[in-house]
Amino acid sequence: MFELSTVDDVSDRAIAREPGGVCVRQWTGAGGRVRARAYVGPSWNSIVWDGVATYRFRRGATAIEVVPAAGASRARVEDFCRRHILPLVMQANGLEAIHASAVIADCGVLGFCGPGGVGKSTIAYALSRRGYAQYADDVLVVEPARGHVDALSLPFLPRLRAPSAKFLGGKLYRHLVSELDSHPARNPVAALFVLERTSAAPAAPEIRRRSSADALTLLLAHAQRFDSVTAASRKRCLQNYLEITALVPVFSVRFPFAFNQFETLLDQLIETVGAGCPQLCASR
Numbered sequence: 001m002f003e004l005s006t007v008d009d010v011s012d013r014a015i016a017r018e019p020g021g022v023c024v025r026q027w028t029g030a031g032g033r034v035r036a037r038a039y040v041g042p043s044w045n046s047i048v049w050d051g052v053a054t055y056r057f058r059r060g061a062t063a064i065e066v067v068p069a070a071g072a073s074r075a076r077v078e079d080f081c082r083r084h085i086l087p088l089v090m091q092a093n094g095l096e097a098i099h100a101s102a103v104i105a106d107c108g109v110l111g112f113c114g115p116g117g118v119g120k121s122t123i124a125y126a127l128s129r130r131g132y133a134q135y136a137d138d139v140l141v142v143e144p145a146r147g148h149v150d151a152l153s154l155p156f157l158p159r160l161r162a163p164s165a166k167f168l169g170g171k172l173y174r175h176l177v178s179e180l181d182s183h184p185a186r187n188p189v190a191a192l193f194v195l196e197r198t199s200a201a202p203a204a205p206e207i208r209r210r211s212s213a214d215a216l217t218l219l220l221a222h223a224q225r226f227d228s229v230t231a232a233s234r235k236r237c238l239q240n241y242l243e244i245t246a247l248v249p250v251f252s253v254r255f256p257f258a259f260n261q262f263e264t265l266l267d268q269l270i271e272t273v274g275a276g277c278p279q280l281c282a283s284r
Helices: 010-017 074-092 120-128 162-168 212-220 231-247 259-276 278-283
Strands: 003-006 022-028 034-040 045-049 053-057 063-068 096-098 100-105 108-113 133-136 140-145 148-152 186-197 206-209 250-255
Touching: 045 074, 053 074, 063 074, 074 096, 074 140, 096 231, 100 120, 100 140, 100 186, 108 120, 108 133, 108 140, 108 148, 120 133, 120 259, 133 140, 140 231, 148 231, 186 212, 186 259, 206 259, 212 231, 212 250, 250 259
Parallel strands: 003 063, 108 186, 186 250
Antiparallel strands: 022 034, 034 045, 045 053, 053 063, 096 140, 100 108, 100 133, 140 148, 148 186, 206 250
């Protein structure tokens, strides 16, 4: 597991605030204003997130160094690292991070991918109430290996939006879940579902197994990458996702996000896992 340490040396703090190297990615907020930048440097890679902190790391190392922004609390710096920075650091070190929540079933990890607000956390939380332990919230880190794809369990804090929390009787913020809580830190990925919420959807959810080519396009749209510019990084990411889509069943899910149809959606997802992943389920 990566360790987070605070940079205290004055010269190092100055370097961290103004990292050298090439800017390989920017994140924008409301109005298109740049909120953060990622840099690849000769010695350090860095992520500068305005108002939070500068995080820096070396490729292959297991430590993340941090210089908090003025006024940023330690709790916020650590929570932000856990939710946003750690997956990007792991991606920079050869793994892949998918914008997804997940649960774990007998056959392996089930990931639910999609943009913010589509219902990833709501589905994962609801399935946890049906006996599927929640495995990830908002980001799923995976590692393609020879003949299989593993998901790595990271500490996370499940979060629900207010309408979902009210409907499910949950809380907006629950306890921190660790990879040591209830399941091994590494588990096979059984299936990935790419969610699409639409007002023009049919009366019932549509769940469809996609070809590897279609799945590649769908998943790349939800890939979280530290470096999305350099040729070597883009090539490695593409190779990893080609392997993922060759080994893991990927389903598209089109549904109207109406709470009066939500239980039907859960039923169909569970049924699809049983029908779509017989080899994985039988091998567990």
